[in-house]
Amino acid sequence: MPNMSLTKTPAEEQAPLVRNQNFLEVSLGYTPEQAIEEARRCLNCKNKPCVAGCPVNIHIPEFIAKVAEGDFKAAYEIISDTNALPCVSGRVCPQENQCEERCVRGIKGEAVAIGRLERFVADWYLKNISAKPEKPQSNGIKVAVVGSGPAGLTCASDLAKRGYEVTIFEAFHTAGGVLVYGIPEFRLPKAIVQSEVDKLKALGVDLQLDVVVGRTVTIDELMEDGYKAVFVGSGAGLPMFMGIEGESLAGVYSANEYLTRVNLMKAYLPDHDTPLKRSRAVAVVGGGNVAMDAARCAKRMGAEKVYLLYRRDEEEMPARREEVNHAKEEEIDFRLLCNPVRILGDERGKVCQIECVRMRLQAPDESGRRAPKEVVGSNFFLPVDAVIMALGTSPNPLIRSTTPGLETNRKGCLVVNEDTMKTTRDGIYAGGDAVTGAATVILAMGAGKKAAQAMDEYLSQK
8 A cells, every 4th residue: 555654754863962972874774664664655657757867777666666565685686787886875875866856756745765765675685685796708808997986886897797807996905985985984884885896896897906097007008908998987086275374284184084094094993093183173164075074073083072164054055965964963063154264273383273254145146156255354263173174176187197188177077978978088988076076976876887888889899
């Protein structure tokens, strides 16, 4: 019988003032009974608007119908037919702006909780089946994937399933890219990422760690070594700063550095000797998901006070609503419509204060966005001993500077054909943050999937 409730079936979470003291996962997910109840809210629409909103085109109504029947194995098989990383996307994909935004149930109530159902199915399969895929018969063609983030993992998976001999070259000592160095444990447990990497290995993908493409080996050298095509999914790991006084003081971090120390280098574990100052009061500058992650990590790392400084208002924040709400619940102090102008240090050269100025939003410009303007004379100071800049990132110039013929835009992102993800060099494709700049995991996955299809067509014609 259909469930015509106007609201989503709630998923249990850790209490805010308990979870802000640990790195365990915030959401506990659905039980089988809750998943079935929520799945019965789906109307199984004939035109399937939700699928059009999914960058990897998951067959959403079909997998939800199987959940409603209690056939979770079949539901997983439907999801994994188009999605290489269901355990990941079910947790970090902004469904509210994509598939769920187009859900018909959202017209007169809340959309079906597609993301929660995807996570439930993927977790159920991992716990109860956990069968590794079989390696397909090889076609003998070697392809290289640069970077093991969501774009690279997706591209590698799709190519391996087609029989290609795929090698991933990863600069870090652990595979996963932003999934392991950027997204905190309490949002995406690293064991989940490892399980997805293990599935790739079962497909026959060769993973080469500690290889910096552009330094250890160039793309041209890879192609000389017999790789017939290359996918560049190297991400956007070059941090941005404001250029204000005091950014060179001890205690000022980029969000990339801070999150890498906490997540990949596991500074939050007492038995890991990772250098990270235990701060008393922290200011995080920015309003995106990375800023929320950094602020929530700082709180869990023992900071008594964490300020979130953003020059616009909450309505303009690019972060997911869920992440904003979780941060507020965890006692992150939001200071909106304010902007840092100077960081002050003590006699030892360490951060001791941050000077800010209040902002006001002007009328919308041609783009429709309201630009912030400084309120003269509104300066104020906050006592902090650490500042984390979460202002965005851009691609590292290493690959483009060592690969002749790769065209980039003014932001340093690789230029590609949006239909095929082909770069301006024959046989070289790219996707994810290396092309878009910092964006979402699911968009990177979609790009990796699109590139794999185009690479297959290209190699089939050679």
